[in-house]
Amino acid sequence: MKKNIKAQIQMSETIAVLFIFFVLILFGLIFYTKYSQISFEEKREELTDRQAIDVSLKTLFLPELICSQQEAEPTENCLDLMKLEAASKTFSKYRSEYYFNLFPFVNITAVELYPEERQWGLYDKQKVKQLENGSLVKDWTNLKKTYFVVALRNETKEKEKGGEYSFGFLEIGVYS
Amino acid sequence: MRKTKRGQMETVGLVVIIILITLGMLFMAKFALKSKPKKNAFAQEELTYTTLSALMETEAKCENQEEIVWLKIGKTLMEDCAERELFGSSTYNCEGKDSCLFLEGLLQELLTQTLGKWGRHYEFKAVLWEGERTTELISLLDEEQKGCPGEKDSSNLFFSFQGMDKINVVLSVCN
Numbered sequence: 001m002k003k004n005i006k007a008q009i010q011m012s013e014t015i016a017v018l019f020i021f022f023v024l025i026l027f028g029l030i031f032y033t034k035y036s037q038i039s040f041e042e043k044r045e046e047l048t049d050r051q052a053i054d055v056s057l058k059t060l061f062l063p064e065l066i067c068s069q070q071e072a073e074p075t076e077n078c079l080d081l082m083k084l085e086a087a088s089k090t091f092s093k094y095r096s097e098y099y100f101n102l103f104p105f106v107n108i109t110a111v112e113l114y115p116e117e118r119q120w121g122l123y124d125k126q127k128v129k130q131l132e133n134g135s136l137v138k139d140w141t142n143l144k145k146t147y148f149v150v151a152l153r154n155e156t157k158e159k160e161k162g163g164e165y166s167f168g169f170l171e172i173g174v175y176s
Numbered sequence: 177m178r179k180t181k182r183g184q185m186e187t188v189g190l191v192v193i194i195i196l197i198t199l200g201m202l203f204m205a206k207f208a209l210k211s212k213p214k215k216n217a218f219a220q221e222e223l224t225y226t227t228l229s230a231l232m233e234t235e236a237k238c239e240n241q242e243e244i245v246w247l248k249i250g251k252t253l254m255e256d257c258a259e260r261e262l263f264g265s266s267t268y269n270c271e272g273k274d275s276c277l278f279l280e281g282l283l284q285e286l287l288t289q290t291l292g293k294w295g296r297h298y299e300f301k302a303v304l305w306e307g308e309r310t311t312e313l314i315s316l317l318d319e320e321q322k323g324c325p326g327e328k329d330s331s332n333l334f335f336s337f338q339g340m341d342k343i344n345v346v347l348s349v350c351n
Contacts, residue, residue, distance in 0.1 A: 076229075077230055147294055
């Protein structure tokens with residue numbers, strides 16, 4: 001009888017130890033899963049940021065937009081107003097053939113703040129998915145925006161409307 | 177002999193527990209000490225530089241004695257403001273204000289509509305350097321008047337003024 005009780009106590013001890021062991025393993029797994037989730041989100045945000053910078057730099061130096069001076073070096077941080085007026089048509093016309101490779105799923109808008117307030121939607125390609133009934137719905141949850149302030153050059157220099165350089169910014173939104 | 181074996185088993189069990197706890201703590205330490213990635217350092221520096229550069233290039237509408245003229249902020253208006261500070265009078269009188277006041281209002285508005293709207297705190301200063309002596313021409317802070325007590329990214333531009341002197345324009349955007 002005594003031996004039985006002793007054996008039972010020892011079995012209970014073993015079971016208790018195993019139970020605690022598996023509880024510790026479980027906590028470890030939960031902690032690791034949470035850490036992986038957070039790490040994944042951070043990495044995704046980092047990649048989106050990098051893509052935004054990449055697109056911004058490409059846009060700022062696009063020959064279709066940048067202030068050019070014949071054969072001289074183009075002016076940095078400057079967009080030509082006359083080119084801006086024509087750019088959105090050009091971008092839409094050649095979007096699938098050429099511009100999609102440069103700007104995957106982004107929204108590019110140029111905004112003039114001073115002296116006049118106006119804006120140009122240059123490019124917009126959203127992520128979409130097709131449902132079973134054939135309709136297209138948006139397939140993005142986040143639009144990360146980056147801004148670059150630029151000077152806008154007006155070659156026509158109509159004195160009543162504006163000077164040679166206006167003030168504005170470029171808004172680059174990345175869909176993710 | 178039995179007691180020895182029992183003792184050994186218990187020690188092994190204790191060692192296993194200690195190893196598990198140590199691994200767990202190392203893991204937590206790695207997670208806690210992991211440095212936060214610098215948020216867009218390049219974008220921040222570029223934003224400061226491009227904002228200041230675009231501001232100085234912009235031509236402001238100046239209604240000067242019933243005539244509209246377009247004056248570059250960076251060169252013409254800043255110089256006129258420096259003249260006003262030194263000699264007490266300015267060439268241009270835009271919207272009934274002297275160059276310095278006009279510039280303060282315009283720059284504050286433009287910075288509020290850009291940096292302010294995007295949630296960035298900033299400081300803007302224009303200083304006249306006459307040899308060793310400095311005179312503050314314009315000093316602006318964001319709408320909340322917080323400025324940048326901590327880390328910030330700054331961009332500088334210099335304009336020559338009357339030969340030897342210089343006007344230094346600095347825009348700082350807080351991190």
